[in-house]
Amino acid sequence: MKRNAPENAWNAQTPEQEPWNEPDYTPDQLPERRSGGSARLLPLAVCAVLLVVLLVEGAFFWLKGRQLAWQNAVYVPDAQQSMYQADESFAFGPYQRAVKVSGQGEDLGPITGIAQNEKIVRAAVSLGVMNDAAWDCDGAFYLQCDGVYYRNLGGYELEEEHPEWAMRALEGFELCGPGMEEGWVYFLVPESVSEGTLWLHWLEKNDDYDTESVQTAGVAVQFDQEVTGND
Structure with missing residues (x-):
């Protein structure tokens, strides 16, 4: 004769899963993680500014030379x-x-x-x-x-x-x-x-x-x- 399984048999076979919680971040960690992209872009921005300055100076001296040439x-x-x-x-x-x-x-x-x-x-x-x-x-x-x-x-x-x-x-x-x-x-x-x-x-x-x-x-x-x- 088939016996009935105890009422708590299913619960004993499947372990109970803990609920997922979002990792905790301290306040000083959040800004550091969020600023990683900005830190990588900063050198590129500096290089771009330096390149523009060099181009402007080069154009200035070229135009100055041409001005002297045409003046004489x-x-x-x-x-x-x-x-x-x-x-x-x-x-x-x-x-x-x-x-x-x-x-x-x-x-x-x-x-x-x-x-x-x-x-x-x-x-x-x-x-x-x-x-x-x-x-x-x-x-x-x-x-x-x-x-x-x-x-x-x-x-x-x-x-x-x-x-x-x-x-x-x-x-x-x-x-x-x-x-x-x-x-x-x-x-x-x-x-x-x-x-x-x-x-x-x-x-x-x-x-x-x-x-x-x-x-x-x-x-x-x-x-x-x-x-x-x-x-």
């Missing part, structure tokens, strides 16, 4: 450009005057009276003899750097601070003169300039002294040689 830039008449080798004599102008330009220029650095982030560079030029002066000519020297043209400094601009430089400074009009000339052509350029193209321009004039034609000759020049002497 000059208008150059359009003409067919002919390039020649440095340190080799070539014939220039309608009178086929012998000209030689040194490919190694000199970096003279800043001088008193010029703007910050600017400097003086120079290139050596030799002009051969012509039989007669060309009165219908207007000569000019230009230095082309990064698409910007700078006109040469004459002795008048140099004599106050460096009269020894002014004594050997060539002027543009000497391209039209008859005598042999040897000297330096000086330019005021941004400090970042380390090379450029020295252009000689021969501008033919009519009776009204208007330009009728232009002949040019260009030579590549390096200015990475710093000089502190006074020759």
Whole structure:
């Protein structure tokens, strides 16, 4: 005969489960756990701020350099450009005057009276003899750097601070003169300039002294040689 199980038999076979309670956190633990994400984001935010500052500073100095460049830039008449080798004599102008330009220029650095982030560079030029002066000519020297043209400094601009430089400074009009000339052509350029193209321009004039034609000759020049002497 089948016996009835005791009333508490089921309860004896299935252990009683304790109710689940949410873990207890002390007040000083909760903020630490919640701030873990913020702590990880803080270095990223600092890096982002530093990157923005560097970009802004870089843009500022680039724009400052371009401002100085365009401030000293000059208008150059359009003409067919002919390039020649440095340190080799070539014939220039309608009178086929012998000209030689040194490919190694000199970096003279800043001088008193010029703007910050600017400097003086120079290139050596030799002009051969012509039989007669060309009165219908207007000569000019230009230095082309990064698409910007700078006109040469004459002795008048140099004599106050460096009269020894002014004594050997060539002027543009000497391209039209008859005598042999040897000297330096000086330019005021941004400090970042380390090379450029020295252009000689021969501008033919009519009776009204208007330009009728232009002949040019260009030579590549390096200015990475710093000089502190006074020759």
